[in-house]
Amino acid sequence: MLLIFPPVAKPCEPPAGVALLSAALKEQEIDCKIIDANVEGLLYLINSDIIPVDSWSQRALKHRESILSDLKNSTVYKNMDRYHQRVYDLNKLLSISVDNKRFRITLSDYSDSKLSSVNSKDLLKSAKEYKENPFYNYFEDKLRNQIEELNTEFIGISLCYLNQALVSFALAGWIKDNFKGKKIIMGGGLISSWMSRPDYSDPFKDLIDITIKGEGEQPLLEFFGKKNIEKRHFIPDYEFVKDDVYLAPGKILPFRGSIGCYWSKCRFCPEKAETRPYSSQRASKVLDDLKVIDRKYKPDYVHLIDNAVTPAFLKALSMNTFGFKWYGFVRFEKEFLDQDFCHNLKKSGCEMLKLGLESGDQGVLDQMKKGTDLKRVSIILKNLHHAGILTFVYLLFGTSFEDSRAAVKTLDYVKSHEKYIDYLNLAVFNLPKFSEDANSLDTSEFYHGDLSLYLNFNHPMGWDRRQVKQFLDKTFKKQVSHIRKNPAFFSSNHAAFFNTFEDKS
Numbered sequence: 001m002l003l004i005f006p007p008v009a010k011p012c013e014p015p016a017g018v019a020l021l022s023a024a025l026k027e028q029e030i031d032c033k034i035i036d037a038n039v040e041g042l043l044y045l046i047n048s049d050i051i052p053v054d055s056w057s058q059r060a061l062k063h064r065e066s067i068l069s070d071l072k073n074s075t076v077y078k079n080m081d082r083y084h085q086r087v088y089d090l091n092k093l094l095s096i097s098v099d100n101k102r103f104r105i106t107l108s109d110y111s112d113s114k115l116s117s118v119n120s121k122d123l124l125k126s127a128k129e130y131k132e133n134p135f136y137n138y139f140e141d142k143l144r145n146q147i148e149e150l151n152t153e154f155i156g157i158s159l160c161y162l163n164q165a166l167v168s169f170a171l172a173g174w175i176k177d178n179f180k181g182k183k184i185i186m187g188g189g190l191i192s193s194w195m196s197r198p199d200y201s202d203p204f205k206d207l208i209d210i211t212i213k214g215e216g217e218q219p220l221l222e223f224f225g226k227k228n229i230e231k232r233h234f235i236p237d238y239e240f241v242k243d244d245v246y247l248a249p250g251k252i253l254p255f256r257g258s259i260g261c262y263w264s265k266c267r268f269c270p271e272k273a274e275t276r277p278y279s280s281q282r283a284s285k286v287l288d289d290l291k292v293i294d295r296k297y298k299p300d301y302v303h304l305i306d307n308a309v310t311p312a313f314l315k316a317l318s319m320n321t322f323g324f325k326w327y328g329f330v331r332f333e334k335e336f337l338d339q340d341f342c343h344n345l346k347k348s349g350c351e352m353l354k355l356g357l358e359s360g361d362q363g364v365l366d367q368m369k370k371g372t373d374l375k376r377v378s379i380i381l382k383n384l385h386h387a388g389i390l391t392f393v394y395l396l397f398g399t400s401f402e403d404s405r406a407a408v409k410t411l412d413y414v415k416s417h418e419k420y421i422d423y424l425n426l427a428v429f430n431l432p433k434f435s436e437d438a439n440s441l442d443t444s445e446f447y448h449g450d451l452s453l454y455l456n457f458n459h460p461m462g463w464d465r466r467q468v469k470q471f472l473d474k475t476f477k478k479q480v481s482h483i484r485k486n487p488a489f490f491s492s493n494h495a496a497f498f499n500t501f502e503d504k505s
Ligand code: SF4
Pocket: 261, 262, 263, 264, 265, 266, 269, 270, 271, 272, 307, 308, 331, 356
């Protein structure tokens, strides 16, 4: 079968989901090919016959090749300003490569002023009117041959993110119209979330032959007649990864040690609302799998994509060294209270940890069931900093547990730890539609679409989105000025490179 990962997602690393599916299929001797249509499609647009619209785009066009090669070279990651110039130039080219009155395409986003990604009728319209999609020429020029050559009956589309939705359906519409007899199988994180809605009524049944909810490996194997396969964890198959394609200073490979979240208690978290069952293997087995990745593909970086890397696996990592550096999401585990442990993690290749702090108010953390103690966080941030591990801290404002005083406490907490925080991600809370909390709040529709996953709500303490955004722009960002800028568009996907390479002079 053919597995396609459609645009738009950040073009800096290969997609993990299709690599896991491919591993499961090949293990059962089912032939499988992967096309990362995301990176191919975005590069196709960037390298197309672009007509400059101003002096900025003229300059960017003149330097197109060198911008692309700079972003694959470590030198530009020594200086954030130079890096940003390249990224903004490239993004400018991408945005004017399409009809930018209707479509807004960036290196991380896709939107269409006429069609909504969370409306099933619009998605079906995107399928029907596929010739209007900005990637249509890419489908014809690059995908057509590959599909014809492969001559397979089944084409899988991996729909993980909202920014892929309209293109995924345009792709499905194009396949149905041009390749009679092909069957389309759609899976991935976003379609799984839609299918988890209690009111989901399979609006795509006339276009998509099979939709898969949750982890796709077992259902796909069953579909191909391989029943009762219990195995859930596979070593991703990255044979399809072409060197020197992705916009990163080296080969990054995503790797997942566990499925779901071992904590699964945070009340604000969509992961909890969707109740994806947690599954992991013994840490020693996960470590063996990671060593296979190291030997077989020789990555420069491994991106650990677990929702939260388990303490057991962190311990295993800390006792080993690898040919790559790594980064990933962790909770504020008690193990980080030990300075030696943090130093050992650094020695094992840890460049950056992403940490969901959410709030600097202990009362808010307790109510949201975050399971985090702020006194512990203070020590952990210092320990990681002293070990030379970058900290990328995530904050969440505007939950029903927070009022303006609690938000100010978060600001004060961050200010007093500024030295130990390298990057910050500031998010405004979206209420998951089918969460427990949604039942007890006064809610209204957030996006108008039958597939929207979030709700608006009247904040019980009057701390509404408008006020939260104002606080972030006018107070928080002005007072917290010593923390680095996030890499534009790529954010945490490029942030770790500024540890290894950044020229602090
Ligand atoms: S630790 Fe992260 S993924 Fe797990 S429940 Fe909390 S917010 Fe969700």
